[in-house]
Amino acid sequence: MIKSLFDVLPIYQYEEIIDVSEWVKENQEIGLRGEEIVKKYLEDKYNALVTKVEDSSGYDLWVKIEDEEFAVEVKTTETHMDTFFLTITEILKAKKLGSVYNIYRVVKKNDVYKIYIINNPIELLNIDVAEFEKGYENDLIQMY
Numbered sequence: 130m131i132k133s134l135f136d137v138l139p140i141y142q143y144e145e146i147i148d149v150s151e152w153v154k155e156n157q158e159i160g161l162r163g164e165e166i167v168k169k170y171l172e173d174k175y176n177a178l179v180t181k182v183e184d185s186s187g188y189d190l191w192v193k194i195e196d197e198e199f200a201v202e203v204k205t206t207e208t209h210m211d212t213f214f215l216t217i218t219e220i221l222k223a224k225k226l227g228s229v230y231n232i233y234r235v236v237k238k239n240d241v242y243k244i245y246i247i248n249n250p251i252e253l254l255n256i257d258v259a260e261f262e263k264g265y266e267n268d269l270i271q272m273y
Contacts (some may be wrong), residue, residue, distance in 0.1 A: 159205050159206070159207050160203065160205050162205065163203045163204070163205025163233075163235035163242075164181070164189050164190065164203045164205075166205075166235055166242050166244070167179075167190065167201060167203050167233045167235060167244065168181075168190060170244060171190075171192055171194070171201075175194045176194070177192050177193060177194045178192070178193040178194075179191075179192050179193075180192075180193075185218065186200075186222070187200075187202070187216075187218045187219045187221065187222025187223070188200040188201060188202040188219065188222055188226075188230065189201060189202055189203045190203065198229070199226075199229045199230070199231055200222070200226055200229055200230050200231065201231050201232075201233050202215075202219055202223070202230070202231070202232050202233070203232075203233050203235060204232055204233070204234050204235065205234075205235040205236075205237075206235075206236055206237070207237040213234065215232075215250075220251070220256065220258060221258065223249075223250050223251045224251045224258045227249055227251070227252070228248060228249045228252075230248075230249060230250065230251075231246055231247065231248050231249075231250075232246070232247040232250050233245075233246055234246070234247065
């Protein structure tokens with residue numbers, strides 16, 4: 130008799146228990162490091178005024194360079210992963226702000242951080258936002 134999926138699917142067997150709280154903490158630290166890298170980059174290169182905003186805003190930084198202002202969502206990875214995730218809140222905010230919304234993709238490879246900029250991701254990636262507007266606030270969308 131099958132009692133669970135683990136009886137039919139040999140997934141993975143772990144020798145030790147993974148502490149998810151450590152994983153979350155590490156990812157938060159990576160994210161904050163990316164935000165600091167982008168903040169310093171914008172301040173040094175453009176003499177920008179960069180303000181950290183609340184986590185629930187749908188983006189991380191509000192940037193002012195001379196007369197131009199825009200939102201920046203920072204997505205950072207320090208591994209081989211080429212993908213990142215957007216929350217529904219981030220997608221809806223990107224739609225609302227349009228060309229004022231940017232994703233700054235920070236990637237660490239060989240101890241060097243590189244920044245890639247995606248302006249107006251909703252238009253660029255042709256995302257149909259209508260489904261997300263129905264209230265899936267906690268869902269994540271994987272971006273390639």
